[in-house]
Amino acid sequence: MTENPTPLLRIDQVAKSFGRTRAVDGVSLDIRENEFFALLGPSGCGKTTLLRMLAGFETPDAGRILLSGDDISPLSPEKRPLNLMFQSYALFPHMTVRQNLNYGLEMERLPKAEIRCRVDETLASTDLSAFADRKPDQLSGGQKQRVALARALVKRPKVLLLDEPLGALDKKLREKMQLELKRLQHEAGITFIIVTHDQEEALVMADRMAILKDGRLLQAGTPEEIYEAPGDRFVANFIGVMNFLDGEIDGGGAFAVDGSRHPVAMRHGPGKAVLAVRPEHASVTAREDGLPVVISDIAYHGLDRVLHGRTRGSQQPLQFRIPADEGQKYSVGQEVKLAFNADKCRIY
Numbered sequence: 001m002t003e004n005p006t007p008l009l010r011i012d013q014v015a016k017s018f019g020r021t022r023a024v025d026g027v028s029l030d031i032r033e034n035e036f037f038a039l040l041g042p043s044g045c046g047k048t049t050l051l052r053m054l055a056g057f058e059t060p061d062a063g064r065i066l067l068s069g070d071d072i073s074p075l076s077p078e079k080r081p082l083n084l085m086f087q088s089y090a091l092f093p094h095m096t097v098r099q100n101l102n103y104g105l106e107m108e109r110l111p112k113a114e115i116r117c118r119v120d121e122t123l124a125s126t127d128l129s130a131f132a133d134r135k136p137d138q139l140s141g142g143q144k145q146r147v148a149l150a151r152a153l154v155k156r157p158k159v160l161l162l163d164e165p166l167g168a169l170d171k172k173l174r175e176k177m178q179l180e181l182k183r184l185q186h187e188a189g190i191t192f193i194i195v196t197h198d199q200e201e202a203l204v205m206a207d208r209m210a211i212l213k214d215g216r217l218l219q220a221g222t223p224e225e226i227y228e229a230p231g232d233r234f235v236a237n238f239i240g241v242m243n244f245l246d247g248e249i250d251g252g253g254a255f256a257v258d259g260s261r262h263p264v265a266m267r268h269g270p271g272k273a274v275l276a277v278r279p280e281h282a283s284v285t286a287r288e289d290g291l292p293v294v295i296s297d298i299a300y301h302g303l304d305r306v307l308h309g310r311t312r313g314s315q316q317p318l319q320f321r322i323p324a325d326e327g328q329k330y331s332v333g334q335e336v337k338l339a340f341n342a343d344k345c346r347i348y
């Protein structure tokens with residue numbers, strides 16, 4: 001296949017331990033040019049350690065990191081064409097916004113005129129021109145975040161590494177900056193690798209993402225691939241909302257629970273099994289062999305309603321999402337029968 005030429009960044013069997021903690025445990029990943037890539041996982045899964053190894057602040061115990069095919073392991077952080085934007089922004093408080101941006105380019109001893117030109121351009125693209133002469137403590141949280149980003153972008157790295165870049169912002173601003181970051185990445189044509197523990201953020205921003213747990217890579221793919229076909233139960237639970245039902249696969253290959261029967265596209269031998277189904281892939285059915293569920297709560301979400309309930313027989317919790325007007329027909333305490341979209345169900 002010619003689809004995937006030499007990746008911009010190849011992480012090859014990289015491992016790092018701190019004492020007895022295996023922070024990163026043999027991770028291999030390819031990241032492509034101009035990609036917005038998210039490293040996602042629960043606290044302590046090794047995201048930051050991996051990012052710090054890419055930036056050169058930690059040395060891997062094993063494995064290689066290749067940039068455009070070259071091993072960058074021997075290079076010190078400042079010699080790497082990768083720039084890390086810290087969670088804390090690390091702006092110089094005594095310098096103006098412009099001086100903060102100038103600093104990195106002055107260190108590179110670029111001519112004054114070029115510095116001015118590049119800084120002006122970056123201030124404009126990050127909507128900061130009006131704040132060029134302010135100091136960081138005269139800026140809002142979102143503006144500081146943009147300055148930190150501008151300071152990294154102005155150096156035109158091949159890869160920008162961002163550790164929880166939106167962590168300090170409130171929800172509204174976070175959502176705005178997610179789209180903003182995506183736009184900037186697109187315009188600058190720089191590969192972004194972002195660390196986040198917020199799955200929604202990763203789904204919104206990333207072209208592709210990797211899910212880590214206990215230092216190991218569980219799955220990498222586009223948001224759609226991971227949402228639609230999570231490789232295991234942990235990923236299924238971590239990304240989006242998922243219902244899990246304990247039951248069994250019968251002789252005909254269908255999933256059976258509480259006397260109900262559900263055809264599933266995924267093949268699985270007979271025996272005990274867990275069915276995973278997203279709330280949007282369950283619906284009320286008139287069929288006799290639907291799964292009896294007693295509604296315990298109805299939540300209105302604008303366009304649709306989320307109905308929460310328990311299976312009548314085995315008392316397993318479950319939620320399903322239906323259009324708001326259809327949801328009006330139901331009330332708490334009522335029993336309905338559910339069917340699932342066979343193509344979207346997964347068996348674990």
Ligand code: ATP
Nearest residue numbers: 018021022023042043044045046047048049050197
């Ligand atoms: P978070 O989302 O909480 O920032 P993370 O996924 O970024 O977590 P890391 O910071 O990479 O996780 O840490 C991975 C593991 O390595 C954790 O168990 C952590 O306690 C451990 N660890 C990280 N840095 C060090 C260190 N310098 N010394 C000892 N242990 C460390």
